[in-house]
Amino acid sequence: MAFSTEAVFREDAYLRETEANVVGVNDRGGVILDRTIFYATSGGQPGDTGALIRNDGSRIAVSATITGETKDEIIHVPALDQARPEIGERLKLAIDWPRRHLLMRMHAACHLLTVVCPYPITGAAVSEDDSRVDFDLPDAGFTKEDVTAQLMELVRANHPICTRWISDDELAANANLVKSKNVRPPSGTGQIRLVCIGDNGSIDSQPCGGTHVAGTAEIGDIHIGKIEKKGRENRRFRIRFGAMPAI
Numbered sequence: 001m002a003f004s005t006e007a008v009f010r011e012d013a014y015l016r017e018t019e020a021n022v023v024g025v026n027d028r029g030g031v032i033l034d035r036t037i038f039y040a041t042s043g044g045q046p047g048d049t050g051a052l053i054r055n056d057g058s059r060i061a062v063s064a065t066i067t068g069e070t071k072d073e074i075i076h077v078p079a080l081d082q083a084r085p086e087i088g089e090r091l092k093l094a095i096d097w098p099r100r101h102l103l104m105r106m107h108a109a110c111h112l113l114t115v116v117c118p119y120p121i122t123g124a125a126v127s128e129d130d131s132r133v134d135f136d137l138p139d140a141g142f143t144k145e146d147v148t149a150q151l152m153e154l155v156r157a158n159h160p161i162c163t164r165w166i167s168d169d170e171l172a173a174n175a176n177l178v179k180s181k182n183v184r185p186p187s188g189t190g191q192i193r194l195v196c197i198g199d200n201g202s203i204d205s206q207p208c209g210g211t212h213v214a215g216t217a218e219i220g221d222i223h224i225g226k227i228e229k230k231g232r233e234n235r236r237f238r239i240r241f242g243a244m245p246a247i
């Protein structure tokens with residue numbers, strides 16, 4: 001039977017450390033806790049890395065975080081040759097915060113890109129230094145300079161980013177909230193998490209389970225590194241940190 005881990009990062013993406021109890025260790029050494037601040041890989045955002053710290057101060061390095069049999073079961077994958085904790089053991093949890101914060105900034109930047117380019121999304125991948133969003137977009141008609149300028153306008157305006165939960169019925173009544181072409185948000189669980197940018201979601205609202213910064217200014221300088229043609233109907237936009245390099 002799958003465990004259900006309390007996903008603390010969903011309510012507080014800024015929590016860097018907490019404590020939790022070990023509820024399971026799977027046959028590959030994966031550690032399952034009753035609650036966690038480690039984000040599990042999904043929705044294009046990679047899972048957290050960090051450490052589980054035992055009572056004696058020794059550290060179990062976590063090299064990846066993934067979901068298990070169900071989306072609610074979060075598995076902390078130890079690096080090679082790490083000790084395995086005991087079931088029932090209390091551990092301190094510490095995520096690699098500098099890496100997570102980069103991912104939160106990048107993930108929020110991807111949302112802004114979907115505001116500037118309001119087309120169906122066919123894929124996305126967030127990483128610490130370079131992220132991509134693919135759009136169903138036959139003819140770009142965009143320059144990376146224009147898109148960068150519009151992104152930075154949204155960044156500088158420092159719009160708040162927050163989450164709220166809506167029901168399946170509310171989502172069904174607002175089908176335009178879903179920008180992803182191929183991936184539908186999970187329905188049937190009763191509740192969908194919306195990520196809203198701007199007061200009352202005035203800039204954007206879309207279903208997302210990832211971690212984001214609390215305001216757009218925290219994203220900092222970003223630019224479009226490349227707009228690539230991926231097939232007849234797809235354009236891939238790459239977002240990078242920093243100001244656009246002068247050529």
Ligand SMILES: [Zn+2]
Nearest residue numbers: 107195208210
């Ligand atoms: Zn998101």
